[in-house]
Amino acid sequence: MLLTLQNYSLKVIYKPGPEMYISDILSRATAQCTGRGTAYQWHAICSLQQINQADYLNVTDHHLAQIRQHTDKDEHLQSLKSMALAGWPYLEEGTPFTVREYWTIRDEISVQKGILFRGQKVIIPKSLRPEMLTRIHSSHIGGDACYRQARETLYWPNRQAEIKDFVSSCTTCNEHDLEQQKETMMSHELPTRAWQIVSMDLFSHRQNDYLLIVDHNSDFWENELLPDLSAETVIKRCKAQFARQSQPDKVITDNGPQFTAQFKRFVSEWEFARQSQPDKVITNNGPQFTAQFKRFVSEWEFDHVTSSPRHPKANGKAESAVKIAKNLLGRALRDSNDPWKAIVQWRNTPTKNKDSSPALRLLSRRMKPAIPVANKLLKPCVIVGVTDELRHRKQLAKCFYDRTARDLPELEVGETIRMKPLPGDHTGLWRLGTCLQKVAPRSYLVDVGGPLYRRNRVDLCVAEQTNQNTPYTHLDELDHSPGLRVRGAELRQKEEDDN
Structure with a gap:
């Protein structure tokens, strides 16, 4: 069409609809439908009207009825159902406070056979969320994996936070915890002289x-x-x-x-x-x-x-020096050589990315090597700038190391913790205990039953409140359990209010 119009020089003028008399009248004069329609047309319209998402949920009819029943008992969802059927206000301020958190997704909400959907996701009533959380985390996968699983089929406000809180309070997961995030590099102070x-x-x-x-x-x-x-x-x-x-x-x-x-x-x-x-x-x-x-x-x-x-x-x-020493001793003994000669040769070798050897930096002279060397090179030679070079190397190493590291929060005395399994403990369970004292930066004295242990912060994690003693409530039992405990953020807030 644009290519066709290139042959013409058009002048476009804007006019409101009421002033465009001819086109406005023609647009309102729709053609009358003639005939009763074909059998295919009637079948297509009938099939479209009969499509219902509630019929395609992978649950039994009994559980479907229970979801509908608890949706009817949920006051917030009843208000949401009324808004979805009657229409939403023009402004968010006119929306009831109980359903205002659904405002941004109002166009996705529908009602099918008494069950609320957000797109193809079922909106779960508050009373059913504890069991849904238990079902989602039944295989004890991580919090992110649980959320990825739930976000495809289920929906309720603050879903991700509640799943995260539920997983973090799982006793089984805490006992089999994985390695913690590494902390930022903490270097020792810089020496200003040798052997300081x-x-x-x-x-x-x-x-x-x-x-x-x-x-x-x-x-x-x-x-x-x-x-x-x-x-x-x-x-x-x-x-x-x-x-x-x-x-x-x-x-x-x-x-x-x-x-x-x-x-x-x-x-x-x-x-x-x-x-x-x-x-x-x-x-x-x-x-x-x-x-x-x-x-x-x-x-x-x-x-x-x-x-x-x-x-x-x-x-x-x-530890690094021990690794070097073991390597030198092992290779020297394997070749039936004198290990002390190997040590002298290492001390005379310039360090990588440096122009001086350990012997030159400490003794200010080279040690006599096994290879020919000029007498002048064996005379004293003071190496300057060692501290500045060492500071630069430490700063560079810390810069690269800290890219994937973060500091863990400090532990409080009396705080409940879990300690990494001891060597030889084949169960792999993180032991529950109490923090007794901060011995040094990132180092704590803890009691996990029996002798006291001193451990670094990365070997200790905060013990979240467990949900081991929270009763599992099955869907069939929900009708008789009005006092369900709600996990996650709401449970934590309630406990803070009680205290």
């Missing part, structure tokens, strides 16, 4: 036990072969390393028994003498870092920071 902050850990390799101490500033690590795992042996090796390297300001360890009482006296005496005495020593929570280690800490006077058990990330510096 060190991390410790114990590891075993081919039936031999070792103590590993790693410097946070240079990445230089020392490992000591231990004849036994007693606290006295660990403390003797620590003293030898601190005398050779430096007395640290902070020592980070795990929470083992070797790093407690006796080690604390050592810390107090030495005030955190092999490299230099460090200012801080960081270990995990292993048994070597508890009772006697506490006396060691007290004697040598350095800060002793322990990490949460079963959370190696908190002592990641030591």
